[in-house]
Amino acid sequence: xxxxxxxxxxxxxxxxxxxxxxxxxxxxxxxxxxxxxxxxxxxxxxxxxxxxxxxxxxxxxxxxxxxxxxxxxxxxxxxxxxxxxxxxxxxxxxxxxxxxxxxxxxxxxxxxxxxxxxxxxxxxxxxxxxxxxxxxxxxxxxxxxxxxxxxxxxxxxxxxxxxxxxxxxxxxxxxxxxxxxxxxxxxxxxxxxxxxxxxxxxxxxx
Amino acid sequence: xxxxxxxxxxxxxxxxxxxxxxxxxxxxxxxxxxxxxxxxxxxxxxxxxxxxxxxxxxxxxxxxxxxxxxxxxxxxxxxxxxxxxxxxxxxxxxxxxxxxxxxxxxxxxxxxxxxxxxxxxxxxxxxxxxxxxxxxxxxxxxxxxxxxxxxxxxxxxxxxxxxxxxxxxxxxxxxxxxxxxxxxxxxxxxxxxxxxxxxxxxxxxx
Amino acid sequence: xxxxxxxxxxxxxxxxxxxxxxxxxxxxxxxxxxxxxxxxxxxxxxxxxxxxxxxxxxxxxxxxxxxxxxxxxxxxxxxxxxxxxxxxxxxxxxxxxxxxxxxxxxxxxxxxxxxxxxxxxxxxxxxxxxxxxxxxxxxxxxxxxxxxxxxxxxxxxxxxxxxxxxxxxxxxxxxxxxxxxxxxxxxxxxxxxxxxxxxxxxxxxx
Amino acid sequence: xxxxxxxxxxxxxxxxxxxxxxxxxxxxxxxxxxxxxxxxxxxxxxxxxxxxxxxxxxxxxxxxxxxxxxxxxxxxxxxxxxxxxxxxxxxxxxxxxxxxxxxxxxxxxxxxxxxxxxxxxxxxxxxxxxxxxxxxxxxxxxxxxxxxxxxxxxxxxxxxxxxxxxxxxxxxxxxxxxxxxxxxxxxxxxxxxxxxxxxxxxxxxx
DNA sequence: CATGAATGAGCATTCATTCAT
DNA sequence: AATGAATGAATGCTCATTCAT
Numbered sequence: 001x002x003x004x005x006x007x008x009x010x011x012x013x014x015x016x017x018x019x020x021x022x023x024x025x026x027x028x029x030x031x032x033x034x035x036x037x038x039x040x041x042x043x044x045x046x047x048x049x050x051x052x053x054x055x056x057x058x059x060x061x062x063x064x065x066x067x068x069x070x071x072x073x074x075x076x077x078x079x080x081x082x083x084x085x086x087x088x089x090x091x092x093x094x095x096x097x098x099x100x101x102x103x104x105x106x107x108x109x110x111x112x113x114x115x116x117x118x119x120x121x122x123x124x125x126x127x128x129x130x131x132x133x134x135x136x137x138x139x140x141x142x143x144x145x146x147x148x149x150x151x152x153x154x155x156x157x158x159x160x161x162x163x164x165x166x167x168x169x170x171x172x173x174x175x176x177x178x179x180x181x182x183x184x185x186x187x188x189x190x191x192x193x194x195x196x197x198x199x200x201x202x203x204x205x206x
Numbered sequence: 207x208x209x210x211x212x213x214x215x216x217x218x219x220x221x222x223x224x225x226x227x228x229x230x231x232x233x234x235x236x237x238x239x240x241x242x243x244x245x246x247x248x249x250x251x252x253x254x255x256x257x258x259x260x261x262x263x264x265x266x267x268x269x270x271x272x273x274x275x276x277x278x279x280x281x282x283x284x285x286x287x288x289x290x291x292x293x294x295x296x297x298x299x300x301x302x303x304x305x306x307x308x309x310x311x312x313x314x315x316x317x318x319x320x321x322x323x324x325x326x327x328x329x330x331x332x333x334x335x336x337x338x339x340x341x342x343x344x345x346x347x348x349x350x351x352x353x354x355x356x357x358x359x360x361x362x363x364x365x366x367x368x369x370x371x372x373x374x375x376x377x378x379x380x381x382x383x384x385x386x387x388x389x390x391x392x393x394x395x396x397x398x399x400x401x402x403x404x405x406x407x408x409x410x411x412x
Numbered sequence: 413x414x415x416x417x418x419x420x421x422x423x424x425x426x427x428x429x430x431x432x433x434x435x436x437x438x439x440x441x442x443x444x445x446x447x448x449x450x451x452x453x454x455x456x457x458x459x460x461x462x463x464x465x466x467x468x469x470x471x472x473x474x475x476x477x478x479x480x481x482x483x484x485x486x487x488x489x490x491x492x493x494x495x496x497x498x499x500x501x502x503x504x505x506x507x508x509x510x511x512x513x514x515x516x517x518x519x520x521x522x523x524x525x526x527x528x529x530x531x532x533x534x535x536x537x538x539x540x541x542x543x544x545x546x547x548x549x550x551x552x553x554x555x556x557x558x559x560x561x562x563x564x565x566x567x568x569x570x571x572x573x574x575x576x577x578x579x580x581x582x583x584x585x586x587x588x589x590x591x592x593x594x595x596x597x598x599x600x601x602x603x604x605x606x607x608x609x610x611x612x613x614x615x616x617x618x
Numbered sequence: 619x620x621x622x623x624x625x626x627x628x629x630x631x632x633x634x635x636x637x638x639x640x641x642x643x644x645x646x647x648x649x650x651x652x653x654x655x656x657x658x659x660x661x662x663x664x665x666x667x668x669x670x671x672x673x674x675x676x677x678x679x680x681x682x683x684x685x686x687x688x689x690x691x692x693x694x695x696x697x698x699x700x701x702x703x704x705x706x707x708x709x710x711x712x713x714x715x716x717x718x719x720x721x722x723x724x725x726x727x728x729x730x731x732x733x734x735x736x737x738x739x740x741x742x743x744x745x746x747x748x749x750x751x752x753x754x755x756x757x758x759x760x761x762x763x764x765x766x767x768x769x770x771x772x773x774x775x776x777x778x779x780x781x782x783x784x785x786x787x788x789x790x791x792x793x794x795x796x797x798x799x800x801x802x803x804x805x806x807x808x809x810x811x812x813x814x815x816x817x818x819x820x821x822x823x824x
Numbered sequence: 825c826a827t828g829a830a831t832g833a834g835c836a837t838t839c840a841t842t843c844a845t
Numbered sequence: 846a847a848t849g850a851a852t853g854a855a856t857g858c859t860c861a862t863t864c865a866t
C-alpha cells in the first residue's frame with residue numbers, strides 16, 4: 001500500500017476492516033495501560049497482529065491516533081445528538097444533552113477513557129496539545145449545545161446569560177464526573193445526572 | 207547524597223536550591239513539550255545541568271514527578287484558600303473561590319499546564335491514572351468548596367441542592383476554561399470569571 | 413518476534429542461525445574482555461549487528477547468558493561422555509574421563525574461559541552465584557564420574573575411598589590446570605594429563 | 619593526600635586505619651553481593667563513609683582491589699604456613715597443609731568468597747584475568763607445597779611423581795570443595811578433610 | 825581528612841519505523 | 846496483505862571519578 005492509499009478515502013474492504021480492528025485494539029490499549037505505555041507493539045498484541053501491519057495501514061503513530069480520535073468523537077456525537085433530536089422542547093433538548101452525555105460516559109467508559117488519554121497526552125509535531133486544538137467547526141457538540149441555549153433564550157424559556165460561558169460550564173460539569181474520582185466514588189451516575197439537570201435547569205431559568 | 211536524604215525533610219541549603227531548580231525546570235518542560243516527551247534529559251537541558259544530577263537529587267523520575275505534583279497542588283491551594291479566607295460571607299467566599307481559581311490559572315498558566323500534564327499522564331506502577339487517585343483527604347480545595355456550600359445551606363443563603371454535585375460542577379466549570387480552547391479563544395478570563403460567578407450565584411440561590 | 417518465540421523450541425531457520433551467531437559472539441566476548449565488561453554492545457560489535465537485535469532475539473541479557481551457559485555445558489558433556497563411552501573397562505573409562513576433560517579444555521579453551529567467566533560472575537536475582545547453584549541432576553559429568561568410581565569399587569578394580577570426595581578431587585585437579593597459570597606455564601597439557609592419570613590411578617587402586 | 623601517598627609505604631596512623639576499614643567493607647561487599655555489583659557506593663555504604671573517601675585513599679577501584687587481594691592472600695598464607703611449620707615430618711606437614719587450607723576456608727569463608735570473587739572477576743587494564751596472573755614468586759603456598767613434596771621424595775617418604783602436577787592436583791582438590799556446591803551440600807568439611815588426607819597420602823606414598 | 829555536589833561515559837532496554845520476502 | 850528481521854535513536858539509570866569546600 002503506498003503512501004497515498006493510507007490517507008485517501010477509498011480502500012479495499014479488507015483494508016478497511018483491518019484499520020477498524022487496529023483502532024479498536026488501540027482503544028482497548030489506551031484504556032488499559034494509558035497513552036504513555038500504549039506502544040505500537042502493545043496495540044499489535046491486543047489486535048493479534050504484527051506491529052509492521054499497523055505501520056502499513058497508518059502512515060504514522062500520529063495518523064493512527066488521529067483516526068482513533070475522530071472515530072471516538074464521531075461515536076459520542078452520534079449517540080448524544082440522536083437523543084437530543086428526539087426531543088422537541090428546548091428544555092427537553094438541554095436535559096437530553098446532559099443525560100445522554102453522562103449516559104455515554106457510563107455505557108462506553110472504555111471509549112471515554114481512551115478519549116481522555118488521547119486528548120490530554122497526544123500533541124502535534126509542534127507540541128500543541130490536542131486539547132488545545134479544538135476547532136470551532138469540529139466541536140459539533142459544543143455548537144449544538146450553544147444552539148439549544150440560544151434557542152431557549154430566543155423563545156423566552158431561558159433567561160439572560162452568556163451562552164459561551166454557560167455552555168462551557170455545562171460541558172465542564174459533564175466531563176468532571178469521569179475525572180473526579182472523589183465524586184465518582186461518592187455519587188452514582190444516575191444521581192449525578194438528575195441533580196445536574198436540576199441545577200442547570202435552575203441556572204438557565206428565565 | 208544517600209537514599210535517605212533524598213526523601214527525608216532536612217537537606218542542605220544548596221541541595222534544596224537544586225531540587226527547587228530542577229522542579230522549576232520540570233514544570234517548564236511539561237508546559238513546553240508535554241509529559242510524554244518530558245524526559246530527564248529534556249528537563250536537565252532546561253535546568254542547565256546533567257541528567258545524572260537529577261538522578262542524584264531524586265531517587266527516581268517518579269519521585270521527581272511526585273514532588274513536582276505536591277508543589278503545584280500546594281501552591282494553588284495556598285493561593286486560593288488565602289483569597290477565600292479573606293471573605294466573611296458565604297457568598298463572598300464562594301465567589302472568591304471561583305475567581306481565585308480562575309485567576310490562578312491565568313497568572314500561573316505554566317503551572318496549570320504542568321499540573322494537567324502530570325495528572326492526566328502519570329500512572330502508578332499498577333496503571334492507575336493519577337486523576338483517578340484523588341483521595342478525599344488530599345482534595346483540600348474540593349473539601350473547602352463543599353464546606354462553603356454546606357454553610358450557605360445552613361445559614362439559608364443557599365437553597366436546596368446536592369452539595370457533592372454542585373461542588374463537582376463548579377470545579378468542572380473552572381477547570382474547563384483552561385482546557386476548552388474554543389472558549390479560551392472566544393471569551394477572556396475576566397468575562398468568564400464574572401459570568402460564571404453570576405451563573406453559580408443563581409444556581410445556588412435560596 | 414514475540415515473547416513466546418524467544419523461549420519456545422521452534423524458531424525459523426534464520427532466527428535460529430542468528431541466535432547461534434549471537435551466542436558465539438558472546439563466547440568470544442567473554443573470553444576476550446571478561447564477564448564484567450561483556451556488555452550487549454560489546455557482544456553486538458563482535459557479532460557485527462546492532463544491540464537492539466540481541467534484545468530482539470533474547471528476552472534479556474540474562475536469557476542470553478543462560479542459553480550460552482547451557483550450550484557450553486552441553487558441548488563439553490557431549491565431548492567427554494562420548495570419549496568415556498568408547499571405553500569398556502572402568503580404568504579405561506576413568507582415564508578417558510580425565511584425558512577427555514583436559515583435552516576439551518585445551519582444544520576449546522575459548523569455550524572454557526567463557527564458561528569460567530559466566531559461572532563465577534553471573535548471579536541470580538537473589539545474589540546466588542551460579543557456581544553455588546549446581547543441582548545434582550544438572551551435574552551430569554560429576555554424576556558420571558561417581559558412577560565410574562562406584563562401578564570400579566563394585567568390581568574390585570578400585571579400593572575403598574569416599575566416592576564423593578574422590579570425584580570432587582578429580583574434578584578439582586582437572587579444573588585447576590586451566591586456572592593455575594603457574595602450572596599452565598610450566599607443565600604442558602599432555603604431561604599434566606598423563607601424570608594426573610598416573611596419580612589418580614594409584615590413588616584409586618585396590 | 620597526593621598521588622604519591624596513595625601507594626607509598628608510609629601513611630599516617632589514621633589513614634592506615636581508614637584503608638583497613640575500607641578493605642574490610644570491600645570484603646563484606648564482595649561476599650554479600652559479588653564483584654559485579656560491588657560498586658564503590660555499595661562498599662562505602664557498608665563502611666559508613668562517602669564514596670569520595672574511597673577514591674581519596676585508593677588511586678583507583680583497581681588499586682583497592684589489588685590491596686584487598688594482597689591482604690586476603692597474606693592472611694591465608696600466614697594461617698596455613700603457621701600450621702605447616704608446627705609439624706616436623708613431611709607427612710605431617712603435607713597433612714597440615716591440606717587440613718589448614720580447608721580449615722581456613724571453613725573458618726573464614728567470607729574471606730574465601732571475596733577471594734574467589736576477585737580472582738575470577740577482576741582483570742588488568744589489558745583484560746588479563748587475575749587468575750591467570752599468578753607469578754611464581756607470589757604463589758607462596760604453591761611453592762611451599764612443592765617444597766614439602768620434594769623433601770618427601772628426597773627423604774624416601776614419598777614415591778615418584780611429577781611434583782608440579784601433584785601440587786596442582788592438591789590445590790585443585792582443596793579449592794574445589796568451596797566451589798562445588800553438590801559436594802559442599804553432601805559432605806561436611808571435616809569428612810572431606812580427612813578423606814582427602816587419606817587419598818593424598820595413598821597417592822604420594824613411596 | 826572528609827564530604828556533598830557534579831559529570832561524562834556507559835549500561836540494558838524499548839520504540840517507531842523500514843524493508844525484503 | 847502481512848510478517849519477521851533489523852536498526853538508530855532515545856530513555857532512565859548507575860558508575861567511578863573529580864573537585865571545591
